[in-house]
Amino acid sequence: MSGVFKAVMGRAIIWLPYLWLLIFFLAPFFLVAKLSVSQTAIAQPPYLPVLTMGEGLSGWWADFKTFAFDNYAFLATDSLYWKGYLSSLQIAFISTLLTLVIGYPLAYGMARAPRTMRPLLLMLVILPFWTSFLIRVYAWIGILKKEGLLNQFLLWLGLISEPLTVLNTDVAVYIGIVYSYLPFMVLPLYANLERQDGTLLEAASDLGCNRFSAFWQITWPLSRPGVIAGCFLVFIPAVGEFVIPSLLGGSSTLMIGRILFDEFFLNRDWPISSAVAVLLLLILIVPIMLFQRSEARAREMAKGVGP
Amino acid sequence: MPSSPPKQAGAPSGKAEAGGSKPSTAKAVANFRKSFQPWLEPDTAPFIEFRNVTKRYGAVTAVDQLSLSIFEREFFALLGPSGCGKTTLMRMLAGFEEISSGAIYLAGEDLSGVPPYRRPVNMMFQSYALFPHMSVANNIAFGLKQEGMAKGEITDRVAAMLALVKMQDFGSRKPDQLSGGQRQRVALARSLAKQPKLLLLDEPLGALDRKLREETQFELVDLQEKLGITFMIVTHDQEEAMTVADRIAVMNAGKLVQVAPPVEMYERPTNRYVADFLGDINLIAGRVKSQSKGVVTLETPAGQRLRANDDGVDLGNGNVWFATRPEKLAISRAKPAAKLNALEGEVWDIAYLGGQTTYKVRLDSGEMVKVAVLNATIDAHDPITWEERVWLSCPTEGAFALSA
Ligand SMILES: Nc1ncnc2c1ncn2[C@@H]1O[C@H](COP(=O)(O)OP(=O)(O)OP(=O)(O)O)[C@@H](O)[C@H]1O
Numbered sequence: 001m002s003g004v005f006k007a008v009m010g011r012a013i014i015w016l017p018y019l020w021l022l023i024f025f026l027a028p029f030f031l032v033a034k035l036s037v038s039q040t041a042i043a044q045p046p047y048l049p050v051l052t053m054g055e056g057l058s059g060w061w062a063d064f065k066t067f068a069f070d071n072y073a074f075l076a077t078d079s080l081y082w083k084g085y086l087s088s089l090q091i092a093f094i095s096t097l098l099t100l101v102i103g104y105p106l107a108y109g110m111a112r113a114p115r116t117m118r119p120l121l122l123m124l125v126i127l128p129f130w131t132s133f134l135i136r137v138y139a140w141i142g143i144l145k146k147e148g149l150l151n152q153f154l155l156w157l158g159l160i161s162e163p164l165t166v167l168n169t170d171v172a173v174y175i176g177i178v179y180s181y182l183p184f185m186v187l188p189l190y191a192n193l194e195r196q197d198g199t200l201l202e203a204a205s206d207l208g209c210n211r212f213s214a215f216w217q218i219t220w221p222l223s224r225p226g227v228i229a230g231c232f233l234v235f236i237p238a239v240g241e242f243v244i245p246s247l248l249g250g251s252s253t254l255m256i257g258r259i260l261f262d263e264f265f266l267n268r269d270w271p272i273s274s275a276v277a278v279l280l281l282l283i284l285i286v287p288i289m290l291f292q293r294s295e296a297r298a299r300e301m302a303k304g305v306g307p
Numbered sequence: 308m309p310s311s312p313p314k315q316a317g318a319p320s321g322k323a324e325a326g327g328s329k330p331s332t333a334k335a336v337a338n339f340r341k342s343f344q345p346w347l348e349p350d351t352a353p354f355i356e357f358r359n360v361t362k363r364y365g366a367v368t369a370v371d372q373l374s375l376s377i378f379e380r381e382f383f384a385l386l387g388p389s390g391c392g393k394t395t396l397m398r399m400l401a402g403f404e405e406i407s408s409g410a411i412y413l414a415g416e417d418l419s420g421v422p423p424y425r426r427p428v429n430m431m432f433q434s435y436a437l438f439p440h441m442s443v444a445n446n447i448a449f450g451l452k453q454e455g456m457a458k459g460e461i462t463d464r465v466a467a468m469l470a471l472v473k474m475q476d477f478g479s480r481k482p483d484q485l486s487g488g489q490r491q492r493v494a495l496a497r498s499l500a501k502q503p504k505l506l507l508l509d510e511p512l513g514a515l516d517r518k519l520r521e522e523t524q525f526e527l528v529d530l531q532e533k534l535g536i537t538f539m540i541v542t543h544d545q546e547e548a549m550t551v552a553d554r555i556a557v558m559n560a561g562k563l564v565q566v567a568p569p570v571e572m573y574e575r576p577t578n579r580y581v582a583d584f585l586g587d588i589n590l591i592a593g594r595v596k597s598q599s600k601g602v603v604t605l606e607t608p609a610g611q612r613l614r615a616n617d618d619g620v621d622l623g624n625g626n627v628w629f630a631t632r633p634e635k636l637a638i639s640r641a642k643p644a645a646k647l648n649a650l651e652g653e654v655w656d657i658a659y660l661g662g663q664t665t666y667k668v669r670l671d672s673g674e675m676v677k678v679a680v681l682n683a684t685i686d687a688h689d690p691i692t693w694e695e696r697v698w699l700s701c702p703t704e705g706a707f708a709l710s711a
């Protein structure tokens with residue numbers, strides 16, 4: 001009796017994550033996918049057909065026959081969209097590189113700090129999460145605007161004589177993204193670097209390798225899984241970012257997340273914006289799958305080498 | 308150092324030497340490896356010199372006021388219980404630990420401030436420290452590449468090293484695809500590859516099976532002969548230390564207890580700690596009665612007189628230990644000759660060990676004494692068995708007195 005119970009429970013625990021995925025990922029995704037093949041309508045909600053339970057399966061079949069891909073066709077015809085995708089990928093890519101360049105030394109310094117200091121440093125990296133993301137992006141407006149803190153500071157230093165226009169440019173978007181996503185880069189890098197076996201560097205040094213060259217031959221290649229994890233964690237959400245380009249970017253800053261937002265809330269064109277979202281997901285599935293693969297490989301590697 | 312004559316590889320181990328010593332063992336010690344004893348030559352400059360070296364980790368003193376000289380081409384073994392500071396000593400020499408006080412000299416030069424990568428020293432790590440992202444061959448080649456050695460030469464050297472540790476077929480594997488013993492061999496090969504002036508091996512052979520270990524020991528001695536490398540090796544295997552080392556140091560709690568060649572270490576330990584640490588020892592408490600001409604006579608609490616070598620140490624008239632190795636004692640049913648030390652007791656336990664048999668005899672005075680007898684000398688038809696009354700005996704030269 002209890003054996004059967006245990007077996008059932010064991011199954012249930014294995015299926016729990018799948019159930020989770022079903023409820024919180026697949027179901028919403030199908031709703032969005034369905035929306036993307038529906039038609040705009042002046043109605044509440046603003047599309048047709050609306051899924052209802054009233055008419056049973058036959059009603060669903062009737063709805064199914066009205067589905068069409070013209071929304072996707074429309075995305076292809078209007079250059080705004082593909083330019084938006086490309087520019088998003090480009091901005092996300094450059095931001096990821098910048099985060100890596102800034103985040104790596106940061107994580108390295110943290111991992112090499114005295115053991116007692118590390119929890120404090122880690123805390124400082126996580127601390128910004130304690131305030132709302134939106135508020136922190138708004139704060140950047142205060143820093144970057146014409147009469148903002150940055151310009152005041154630079155004027156006071158005498159480095160510039162005219163206030164710089166930073167806000168509402170791509171530069172502001174880069175600053176915003178790098179700032180916001182830096183912890184996602186630092187944390188996996190730190191986890192990796194901190195775990196690295198210090199005797200490997202001693203061994204390298206023993207074999208005639210100076211510190212600089214030991215870094216490039218030992219530390220850097222061994223930190224690859226951390227670099228890859230950090231880059232994906234920054235790149236994937238950065239592609240779809242809309243708050244930062246909306247608040248900090250200029251009218252010329254094209255990002256697909258922002259286009260999606262505008263379609264949804266300003267144009268009230270839910271089907272088109274759903275199509276934009278589905279396409280974005282399809283574009284991101286490639287890097288997500290690559291990420292999964294490298295994670296699996298990293299786990300294999302991490303099984304450890306010791307006596 | 309002036310050219311010293313090559314030593315004999317695979318010289319007899321301390322135990323073998325000890326077994327058949329008829330005349331004064333002190334003489335045997337003096338004759339042993341006469342050809343290579345730089346530590347006895349007053350004008351030979353040491354290759355490595357520790358001067359009052361102390362290493363503290365916070366409140367822990369890992370190495371305590373240690374002074375030691377090691378000579379060029381010497382094979383020096385460090386023995387000691389876990390945590391006594393062996394690894395710390397090596398790490399200071401290799402340059403990974405700051406010295407708290409004192410100094411280390413290598414070929415007459417103070418090593419302080421010299422980074423590890425500038426020291427002509429290679430170390431094999433106790434934890435191996437193999438680079439997990441590199442193949443076995445690349446691990447071994449690593450040090451050679453840093454030197455800027457030519458590609459072809461590197462390939463040859465790596466192949467030679469792989470052959471040396473019998474890993475020819477594993478060059479392209481990653482360390483995590485190897486067994487523990489194979490990793491150990493790769494680590495050894497990597498440290499040997501650069502053929503440095505000084506090699507520090509921290510338990511280099513511990514994970515190997517007996518046969519492979521003995522072969523590798525032989526290879527090490529051979530390498531040392533061929534290349535003139537000075538070796539410092541940590542081991543927990545006493546036989547290994549005796550087999551390969553010119554001198555052994557026994558360490559305890561950060562200090563050197565005794566430094567001596569294997570035979571001397573075994574035959575004439577200077578205190579109970581070393582006597583007990585290296586091999587088996589029987590200790591019987593007594594009080595000094597008289598001392599003359601290198602022989603001390605002592606009396607046990609039961610009133611029995613025993614005579615032992617005093618090694619020229621003035622023992623005063625306090626409490627000392629009568630010490631003798633199991634193989635120095637003879638066991639018999641008949642009472643031994645009067646001039647021998649004789650002890651009476653009952654056989655408590657017998658262990659058959661292939662080549663020899665060990666008897667545990669409980670003396671009438673209460674002490675438990677071990678006797679080792681070569682099986683070839685045992686009467687197979689009427690062997691001494693459990694609970695028999697027996698006599699144990701040893702000549703004066705077979706025993707020594709320890710005051711500490
Ligand atoms: N980094 C460190 N911090 C604090 N204490 C240390 C450190 N390294 C070693 N010790 C201490 O110093 C002492 C000597 O350590 P060491 O590693 O030299 O021992 P060992 O003789 O090599 O032992 P084993 O035979 O187990 O390898 C030990 O008490 C150890 O706990």
Ligand SMILES: [Mg+2]
Pocket residue numbers: 393394395433509
């Ligand atoms: Mg050790």
